[in-house]
Amino acid sequence: MLGIYFSGTGNSKYCIEKFVQTYDSKAKAFSIEDKELLQHIEKHETIVFSYPVQYSNIPKILRDFIDNNKTLWKGKRVFVIATMGLFSGDGSGVLARLLKKYGAVVIGGLHLKMPDSIGDEKALKRSLEKNKELIRNAEKKIEQAVRQLRENKPTQEGLGIWYQLAGLFGQRLYFINKTKRYTDKLKIDSQKCIGCKRCVTLCPMKNIRMNDKIAVSDNQCTMCYRCVNNCPRQAITLLGRQVVEQSVVEKYL
Incomplete structure (x- = not known):
């Protein structure tokens, strides 16, 4: 078993590492940013994906990764984990359908509610204890999902037509342009920036650069919220x- 993830504030990374290591203590998970990942994919038949849902859709960076490596998915058995702040409808299903298009065999899906990572909006903010509770509940769901997978009865959350309709009419239909392309809406306050370069290092798209010791953003943001948080x-x-609250998964463990 191989784990593959894209993670902004660590939620999806934490969940997939917990999943694959619970299933097999020797199993490992790799970010789509890892330069050696493609070699690992070729060696494994069963793959578990984990990613944060954006507007009931796939982050652009992850969609590009799947599309750019479309020949790798044929015949792979895939299980999809979708992490979310509230409810995504078919979070796992939207990625599952893309992988199936390229010949993958979808065996299951799992939805995990995690602490909200959108640091500059109040909508889904919760107390520290509530976020810790979300983590504990997610861990329990992961353990249960692993048991069911071992029994050849994998969970099917996010898969199927009713989930698809919920995702479509819940968010995706209205916000399709949010994830169809990269955004140029990232804003960096030059008066607050101290030129530490942390955002430059963290950005998975290399979308942030230094200009006269001040960080500036280009037009290739994938909305992962690493820099904001x-x-x-x-x-x-x-x-x-x-910024309302900076949220990274370590804060709630």
């Missing part, structure tokens, strides 16, 4: 106007 001066925003 890790900037020491809270100088970066994307959807909102100011």
Whole structure:
């Protein structure tokens, strides 16, 4: 078993590592940013994906990774984990259908509610204890899903027509352009930026660069929220106007 993930604030990484290691203590999970990942994919028949849902859809960076390596998925048995702040409808299903298009055999799906990572919006903010509870509940669901997979009765969350309709009419139909292309909406406050380069290092798209010791953004943001949640001066925003809470998974463990 091989784990593959894309993770912004660590939720999806934490969940897939917990899943694959519970199933097999020797199993490992790799980010789509890992340069050696393609070699690992070729050696494994069963693959578990994990990613954060965005508007009931796949982050652009992950969709590009799947599309750019479409020949690798034929015949692979895939299980999809979707992490989310609330409800995505068919979070696992939307990625599952893309992989199936390239010949993968979808064996199951799992939805895990995790702490909200959108640091500059108040909508889904919860207390520290509530977020810790979300983590505990996710761990229990993972353990149960692993048991069912071992019994050849994998969970089917997010798969099927009713889940698909829920995802389509719940968010995806109205926000399709949010994830269809990369965004240029990332904002960096030059008055707050101290030039630490942390955002430059963290950005999976290399979308942030230094300009005269101040970080500036280009037009290739995949909305992972790493920079927003890790900037020491809270100088970066994307959807909102100011940072409400910086959230990374380690905060709730």
